[in-house]
Amino acid sequence: MLRKNGTEKMHVDMKTRSMTSGCLERSVSWWFNLDVGNNINSSLNSLPLHPDVAHLEWLLGHWESKTLGQGTYPTIKSFHYHEQANFTHCGQPLLDYAFYAFHGDTGRPLHREVGFLRPRAGTDQIALIGAQNTGLSIVEEGEVRGKEITLTSHSVSRITFGKEPRVVKTKRILSLDQDGKLRQCFSMATSNQEMRPHLEITYCRLSQMLSRVTEKWDMVL
Known part of the structure; x- marks a missing residue:
């Protein structure tokens, strides 16, 4: 299948899907959905930002890892992974985001996270x-400095039957x-480990949402 923008060619059979783009080359399992970000972007492109x-427009779009990300922590075996990152908007004063990670060798689904980035109007x-598929719900707060966002958890909740x-x-x-290129560095502390680096990955943009900033806004969230 050749996409309209001509940037990606995909060959699909019942078991594997091979994708070649200017950003990344790989073979992954058939369930790896590379259309998520573009489908979302298509439906929202006409909305004003x-x-x-x-000041967060630089995040908008569909991103994918160019090289393998690295996952490390004292209590687990180190691993490598690919990841999609999608940042979209629906005209409200916030961004929707989603991260979908897949094992670097097998293509097996790993961590998934969805949620919102909400700035405080008139401030940094x-x-x-x-929310994560691991059973965690997290609220992080921090600051935007140019094209860098630093966040630290304000609260971390989890399901009652989560693993220790x-x-x-x-x-x-x-x-x-x-x-x-977009970079994400994620650190965490657990009930038996102090704050340590856990995930680090770099993405390149495959598509970018078109947006228009409106000065007059009738909707209040």
Whole structure:
């Protein structure tokens, strides 16, 4: 299948899907959905970007890892992974985000996280409200400095039957480098480990949402 923008060619059979793009080459299992970000973007491109999130426009779009990300922690075996990152908006004063990670060798689904980035109007403050398939629900707060966001957990909740050791604190940095690549560094502390680096990955943008900033906004959230 050749996409309309001509940037990706995909060959699909019952078991595997091979994708070649200017950003990444790999073979992954058939369930790896590379259309998620583009489908979302297509339906929202016509909406104006709320002025309260205009300074976050650099995040908008569909991103994928160019090289394998690295996962480490004292209590687990180190691993490598691919990841999609989608940042979209629906005209409200916040961004929707989603991260979908897959094992670097097998393509097996790993961590998944969805949520919102909500800035405090007129300030550098920002909050992340997220839910993970590991059973965690996290509220992180921090600051936006240019094209870098630093967040530290304000609260971490989990399901009652979650595995030990439990996550008790998180920290992450999202930043855009001079080459236009997005980087995410995620650290965490657990019930038996102090704050340590856990995940680090770099993404390149495959598509970007078109947005318009409106000065007059009737909707109040």
